[in-house]
Amino acid sequence: MSVKRAYNFNAGPSALPLPVLQLAQQELTDFKGTGMSVMELSHRSKEFENVLNHAKETLTELLSIPDTHEILFLQGGASLQFSMIPMNFLGKDQVGAFVLTGAWSEKALKEAKKVGETTVVASTKEENYRSIPTLDRAALPSNTAYLHITSNNTIFGTQWAEYPKFENIDLIADMSSDILCRPIDVSKFSLIYAGAQKNLGPSGVTVVIIKKDLLKRIPANLPTMLDYNTHIKSNSLYNTPPTFGIYMLSLVLDWIKEQGGVTVVAENNKKKAELIYSSIDKSNGFYTPHATNDSRSLMNVTFTLPNEELTAAFLAQSKEQGFVGLAGHRSVGGCRASIYNAVPLEACQALAAFMDEFASVHA
Numbered sequence: 212m213s214v215k216r217a218y219n220f221n222a223g224p225s226a227l228p229l230p231v232l233q234l235a236q237q238e239l240t241d242f243k244g245t246g247m248s249v250m251e252l253s254h255r256s257k258e259f260e261n262v263l264n265h266a267k268e269t270l271t272e273l274l275s276i277p278d279t280h281e282i283l284f285l286q287g288g289a290s291l292q293f294s295m296i297p298m299n300f301l302g303k304d305q306v307g308a309f310v311l312t313g314a315w316s317e318k319a320l321k322e323a324k325k326v327g328e329t330t331v332v333a334s335t336k337e338e339n340y341r342s343i344p345t346l347d348r349a350a351l352p353s354n355t356a357y358l359h360i361t362s363n364n365t366i367f368g369t370q371w372a373e374y375p376k377f378e379n380i381d382l383i384a385d386m387s388s389d390i391l392c393r394p395i396d397v398s399k400f401s402l403i404y405a406g407a408q409k410n411l412g413p414s415g416v417t418v419v420i421i422k423k424d425l426l427k428r429i430p431a432n433l434p435t436m437l438d439y440n441t442h443i444k445s446n447s448l449y450n451t452p453p454t455f456g457i458y459m460l461s462l463v464l465d466w467i468k469e470q471g472g473v474t475v476v477a478e479n480n481k482k483k484a485e486l487i488y489s490s491i492d493k494s495n496g497f498y499t500p501h502a503t504n505d506s507r508s509l510m511n512v513t514f515t516l517p518n519e520e521l522t523a524a525f526l527a528q529s530k531e532q533g534f535v536g537l538a539g540h541r542s543v544g545g546c547r548a549s550i551y552n553a554v555p556l557e558a559c560q561a562l563a564a565f566m567d568e569f570a571s572v573h574a
C-alpha cells in the first residue's frame with residue numbers, strides 16, 4: 212500500500228515514523244488478540260502494563276539508563292515539569308541555577324521563581340539566543356539546588372554540543388526536542404524530561420528520567436499528583452495515564468531500536484542536518500543561519516532570507532511542492548526546518564534541493 216506523505220518539518224507535534232503509524236493502524240481494532248483497541252484496555256490490565264513496561268525497558272536499553280535512575284510517564288507536558296522540578300527539589304535555603312538559551316529556558320525560570328530563589332548563571336539573550344554560552348563554575352552559588360539547562364533550543368535552533376559537568380551539582384535538562392537524537396550519558400544527569408511530541412511520539416506523554424537519589428529531597432505534603440514519589444511508587448499508574456500515547460511511544464522506541472539504536476539514528480541525523488546547513492552555507496549569504504556554527508542544532512535548522520517578500524515566496528512555493536511546517540517562529544523570523552528522528556533523509560534531500568533551486572533563481 213503506497214501512502215501519500217507530506218514532507219513534514221513541523222516543530223511539534225511533528226513527524227512520526229510511517230511504519231509506526233501503520234502498525235498502530237493494523238492493531239487499532241484488535242490489540243494482540245484482545246478484541247479491543249489499546250485505548251479500550253483497562254490501564255490496570257496485564258496487557259497495558261506490558262506495554263508500559265516494554266516502553267521502559269526499550270528506553271532503558273536505547274539510552275543505557277543505569278539502575279540509579281527511574282523512568283516516569285507523566286502528563287502536563289514539559290511545561291508542568293517547569294513547576295514540578297522546583298516544587299520537589301528547590302529547597303528553602305537553596306538557589307535554582309538556570310542557563311538561559313531560549314524561550315523554553317525562560318519559561319522554566321519563570322515557574323521556578325514562583326517557588327523559590329533562582330539565579331541566571333549564563334545567558335545569550337542579548338544576542339537573540341544565537342549560541343550556547345560557556346559556563347563558569349564560579350557562577351554557581353554554593354547553595355545551588357540544581358543547574359537547569361535546555362539541551363536543544365527548538366525555537367532558536369541551537370543545541371549544547373557538550374553538557375556542563377560540575378562535581379556535586381545536580382544537572383537537570385529539558386530534552387523535549389532532542390532526546391534520543393544522539394547518545395548521552397544518563398548518569399551525568401539527575402533529571403531529564405521531555406514532552407513526547409517532538410522526538411518520541413504523540414503529545415500527551417512526558418518522559419521523566421530521574422535519579423532515585425534525588426527523591427529523598429522531596430518535601431512532605433506536596434499535592435499528590437505533583438510529587439514525583441507518587442508516580443515512582445505506582446510505576447506511573449497512580450491514576451489513568453495517557454495509555455494510547457504510551458503505546459505509541461513504545462512503538463517509536465521499537466522503531467529506533469530497529470534502525471540500529473541511537474548511534475545509528477545520530478549518524479543519520481547528522482547527514483540530514485548537513486544537507487540543509489550546506490544549502491545555507493553555499494548560498495553566498497542568500498540564506499543566513501541564525502545559530503553560530505558551534506551551536507548549530509541537529510534537530511531544528513533556523514535561517515532567514517534577505518527580506519519578507521522572499522521569505523513569503525519561499526514559504527508559498529515550498530508549500531506547493533509538499534513541504535509543511537517551514538515558517539520560522541516569530542521571535543527569529545524566516546524559516547525553520549525541524550528534522551527530528553522520524554523525518555526521513557529523503558525529505559531533507561528534497562528540501563536541500565528546493566533551497567538550492569530557490570536561491571539560484573532569486574539570489
Ligand SMILES: *Cc1c(COP(=O)(O)O)cnc(C)c1O
Pocket residue numbers: 223287288289290291315361363364365385386387388406407409
Ligand atoms: C515544546 C517544548 C516545550 C513545551 O512542551 P509541552 O509539552 O508543550 O509543555 C518545552 N521545552 C522545549 C525545549 C520544547 O521544545
